[in-house]
Amino acid sequence: MNRVTLNNDVSLSRLVYGMWRIGDDADTSPAHVQAKIEACLAQGITTMDQADIYGAYTAEGIMGAALRASPGLRDRIEIVTKCDIIAPIGKYADAACKHYDTSGDHIRASVDNSLRDMGTDRIDLLLIHRPDPLMDPDDTGAALDALVASGKVRAVGVSNFRPWDVELLQASMQTKLATNQIEISLAAPAPFTNGDLAFHQRRRDPVMAWSPLGGGSLMTGHGPVAAELDALAAEFGVDRAAVAVAFLLRHPATIMPVLGTNSLARIARIADAGTVGLDRVQWFRLYQAALGQEVP
Secondary structure, eight states: OOEEEOSSSOEEESSEEEOTTGGGSSOOOHHHHHHHHHHHHTTTOOEEEOOTTHHHHTHHHHHHHHHHHSTTSGGGOEEEEEEOEEOSSGGGTTOSSOEEOOOHHHHHHHHHHHHHHHTOSOBSEEEEOSOOTTOOHHHHHHHHHHHHHHTSBSOEEEESOOHHHHHHHHTTOSSOOOOEEEEOBTTBOGGGTSSHHHHHHHHTOOEEEESTTGGGHHHHOOSHHHHHHHHHHHHHTSOHHHHHHHHHHTSTTOEEEEEOOSOHHHHTTGGGGGGOOOOHHHHHHHHHHHHTSOOO
């Protein structure tokens, strides 16, 4: 499995296991969660993607129980987590409305809560989950810098930020923002041309891709994209998911797909995408199908 270097201290596996559905599984026992992580590790997938809000603020604790039950497992993986969304569910059930909080106080408290819930002394990559219209970049930036200096967090980045959001926060920081996790897939191809990928390529930032299978729609859908996926899947001897992920891996922006499933069988096939070497024409066949028209 190829790896992506974020800084002198942190590298991640090119493919990332997303844990947003971990709390939805019928079996959330430490043994079953450990089995999922081990299935990832068997393929060289060492990076686990979390967020405080996942599972109505329970997913980090579910993962933490598995790490506590298996001494040594934490040191074999990298943990990505996110903060700043406050939704009226779980521990924030009394919140008057869903909102964002990028204040230094909230970020520091969120990190401490995540460390406690996951039973670890460090977060390998912390992301600000959503752009906050009320963000004070000096306050937010200082909090992120201090967390890196403290060793609680080894790298920081953002999620769902547009280029101007990144520039605003970065201007108030000493630590380089390491990545941006955005929605990008054959079902959401806008970043290929709207400037998002180009911005991060210029900065030499890897980009994490959430929902690379379009929330499952690319696996079950019909139409031109499905037809191209099926044709290429047959050609390479894989399933649709592998081709859809290979489409992202083929791009020179160093896209890191984040794939989430509770099925051990599907987890075991995540790395199949690395066996699919799309040439330029095959890539454009998929891209044109996603656009619904021939490229200009």
